[in-house]
Structures are given as C-alpha cells and as structure tokens.
Amino acid sequence: MSDPAELLREHNIPVTAQRLAVMKAVSDRPHSTAESIAEEVRAGIGTISRQAVYNVLGVLSDNGLIRRIQPAGLPALYEDRVGDNHHHLVCRTCGKTVDVDCAVGETPCLTAAGDAGYEIDEAEVIHWGTCPECRKESDSKASSS
Amino acid sequence: MSDPAELLREHNIPVTAQRLAVMKAVSDRPHSTAESIAEEVRAGIGTISRQAVYNVLGVLSDNGLIRRIQPAGLPALYEDRVGDNHHHLVCRTCGKTVDVDCAVGETPCLTAAGDAGYEIDEAEVIHWGTCPECRKESDSKASSS
C-alpha cells in the first residue's frame, strides 16, 4: 500500500530507479545530506548524478514526501519523518542532528504574534547546543590545560 | 555613552573605521546581508574589503553587539536588535524578512522535550510564509490563468 513506488504514483510522480533509490536512502539514514544520499544511492544502484539527487530531493520535498532541514552553516539535511512537526537539535561542534519534540505542545510557536500581513505556512525551530560526545571532548581538553 | 566607538571600547575591541562603518550600516538597515552592508559601507567610507566585512560581522556577533540570522537558502542577515529573543518571518518568494514576537511568551520553545544529552544554548525560530507583496503577485497570476 505505501511502498515507495506506490507513494510516487499516488502523487502523480513518475517512478524512476533514481527516485526509488533516493527514497530508500533518505529512509535508511534520517538527517543525511544530499552528498551522503548520493553515496548511498551509488552503493545501491551504481550511479546517479548530483543533479538527479537534487532534483529528486526537490520533488519529494515539494510533494511533502520528505522534509528538508537547513541548519545554518551546514548543508541541507533530509528525512522522511513528515507531518508531525517535530524539531531538531543540532550540535554546534560536530553538526550531529537529532529529533526533538517541542515542550510547548502540538503547535509550538506556530502562531507568531502579529503576522505583518504574511501568510505563514511553517514555523521552523532549531535548537543549538553541544552533543554528549563533544561535551566530553571539550571537558577533557579543559581539564588538561 | 553608547555611541559605537564607546561600545567597542567597552568590549575591548579596537576601534577602526571599518568597524564603525559596519556598525552604522547594520543599524541603518536591519536584516541586511554582508554584501549589502559592504555596499553601504563603501558609499560611506569609500572602500572596504569583503573579508573585512566578514571579520567585523564575526567579531560583533561574537561579542553580542549584533545578531546573525541565517534563513535556509538565503545569505546570512544581520541586525543590531539584540538581547530580546525576537523571531523572524521570512518570505519564501522574495526573502523579505521582518521581526516578529513569539506568541508563546518570553522564552518561546526554549526548552525542548528531552534534550538527548545535548547542552542546549539557543533556540532559533523562523517563520516561513509569503509577504503581502508576493501574495498580491501570485493572486494576480492565478486569476489571469
């Protein structure tokens, strides 16, 4: 019912080997970059052009089948966990990104106080910090100085 | 008391013509890019290198004198409205960015539900939408088709 090819057809997106492979790669490794997706796809179907990866990721994003996250200073990340408006926690040191639910509730910050006439369609929340590994790392450096 | 040069001295940052000019540019046009700041500075003091602009913006950001906003897919924006944790509303079509207060209150979404061991130091909130001008634009296109 919701195998990848079927999903594409439901959205009137022609099924191609590249699209299926990219979908699998995104699903296998959430929060991965276009580059690492390309690598994984190559391991699977042998070859794919960089442009095709970007095109496919763009089409899938536009159709809501995947979600694009763009933390400042890092390349865009992709995941197939969509429709639940979860947020992300990004390590400033190594970039490792994990899912996080918002403490505020179902529609966190979805309403801005005064929309300035804009039609708002998304509230993006990124938490910045230091991951456990990088905290250990910096602690040990601090104590050895 | 809080003229730019004095501000720099208070933070032990050497005062230079470039720094003063960049501060003025950021103050004059909130939410502007490094490039447009460079242009404005050139109109004022004649010349500045791209690198100097980035260096100055970096130093000022590190010292909390200005704030850097990096909306996905757009170059970084700078403003001197700091210390009040306001958010931003960015137009997907033209990139125009405006200030917005968070409806949740003083510390909007600052606490993630479960920090995954990360030490969180900042919550960044960006609202995405379509600005009034771009809405008119797309409306008129839709009705003429």
Place this chain on the structure above:
DNA sequence: TTTAAAAATGGACTCTGTCAAGTATTTGCA
C-alpha cells in the same frame, strides 16, 4: 510500438563564505 513529455546526465558556473600571506593601523607604554 510509437511518441511526446518528463527525467537524468555531465559539465560549467554562481554564490557565500573562508584561508593565508603580506601590509597597514591601532594602542599601550616609555
């Protein structure tokens, strides 16, 4: 099977931003 539309490829190119070496300014101090 044919064919028109759509997608993928390959390669050049753009846009932000950074690095590194050399030159010029700033500032603390004599």
Place this chain on the structure above:
DNA sequence: TGCAAATACTTGACAGAGTCCATTTTTAAA
C-alpha cells in the same frame, strides 16, 4: 610624542553547496 607589538585590513586564491543548461535517456500514455 614616538615606538613597538599586537591587531586589523587587503588581496587573491580557494572551497562547499547548489544551480543552469544542452543533450541523451527513460517513462508512460496512446
């Protein structure tokens, strides 16, 4: 005020991420 050391600025090369575009290949409808 003048000097020296520390700090900034300039210039030009470089890098990462993503886009553009002309050509070839694939898809899917007839």
